[in-house]
Amino acid sequence: MDLRIPEGTTAVVLGPSGTGKSVLIKHVIGLLAPDRGEVLVHDRSLSRMSSSEVLGLRRDIGVMFQDGALFSSMTVFDNVAFPLRQHTDLPDSTIREVAAEHLQAVGLWNARDRMPNELSGGMKKRAGLARALALDPGILLCDEPDSGLDPVRTALLGELLRERHEELGGTVVVVTHNIALAKLVAEHVSLLWQGRIVSSGPAEEAFNSDDPFTRQFLAGQTAGPLGMD
Numbered sequence: 747m748d749l750r751i752p753e754g755t756t757a758v759v760l761g762p763s764g765t766g767k768s769v770l771i772k773h774v775i776g777l778l779a780p781d782r783g784e785v786l787v788h789d790r791s792l793s794r795m796s797s798s799e800v801l802g803l804r805r806d807i808g809v810m811f812q813d814g815a816l817f818s819s820m821t822v823f824d825n826v827a828f829p830l831r832q833h834t835d836l837p838d839s840t841i842r843e844v845a846a847e848h849l850q851a852v853g854l855w856n857a858r859d860r861m862p863n864e865l866s867g868g869m870k871k872r873a874g875l876a877r878a879l880a881l882d883p884g885i886l887l888c889d890e891p892d893s894g895l896d897p898v899r900t901a902l903l904g905e906l907l908r909e910r911h912e913e914l915g916g917t918v919v920v921v922t923h924n925i926a927l928a929k930l931v932a933e934h935v936s937l938l939w940q941g942r943i944v945s946s947g948p949a950e951e952a953f954n955s956d957d958p959f960t961r962q963f964l965a966g967q968t969a970g971p972l973g974m975d
């Protein structure tokens with residue numbers, strides 16, 4: 747794929763299941779390396795960075811994984827506090843305050859002492875988001891943040907992402923199938939199909955596109971180039 751995500755924007759990557767969206771996110775943080783080609787973050791190639799440089803870069807990238815990827819042996823609270831404990835020298839009282847703010851923002855304060863296996867799917871996603879936001883990362887990558895969430899919480903999550911971006915800036919990449927969420931947060935939209943980018947550009951262009959694939963996908967229609975396979 748050939749994709750450029752403009753820095754400082756909220757970018758949404760849409761595409762059918764199994765097309766490479768999660769693989770894309772894993773390449774941006776260097777969890778997977780491309781067989782060919784390059785991944786540039788802040789205009790620097792990941793393959794040319796030393797492992798300590800990659801670790802330094804990851805410190806400024808918050809990731810909300812598709813499956814939550816919470817630490818199963820830690821409470822929700824400790825999961826969210828973990829990046830702060832690991833990467834900052836903040837006193838414990840400050841860490842507790844910051845973690846509490848993020849837990850409240852995703853509506854999980856009352857579930858703070860639960861273990862991940864005691865959470866619903868949507869709660870795991872929200873805990874994953876709180877952890878991804880803990881260090882106020884310059885780059886936030888969210889893999890299907892809305893899966894498992896009810897419509898109201900999906901809209902609230904969209905607002906949270908948008909308000910946070912207005913306040914703090916940075917680059918936000920959201921992978922989703924949810925057109926309503928995409929409309930709420932996207933300044934930039936890319937469509938991925940079978941491992942290739944079929945369109946990428948400003949959100950208004952994507953939503954007004956007359957390309958058959960883009961139209962079918964964004965309208966959720968059955969007639970068009972896309973099928974179940």
Ligand SMILES: Nc1ncnc2c1ncn2[C@@H]1O[C@H](COP(=O)(O)OP(=O)(O)OP(=O)(O)O)[C@@H](O)[C@H]1O
Pocket residue numbers: 761762763764765766767768769770778812
């Ligand atoms: N680590 C890996 N090594 C090799 N192939 C992989 C790896 N992870 C995923 N794949 C394959 O890459 C393709 C894209 O997978 P990916 O998880 O990116 O899909 P996706 O677009 O995120 O789908 P969904 O919307 O269902 O989450 C699939 O065929 C998958 O089997």
Ligand SMILES: [Mg+2]
Pocket residue numbers: 767768769812889
């Ligand atoms: Mg995926």
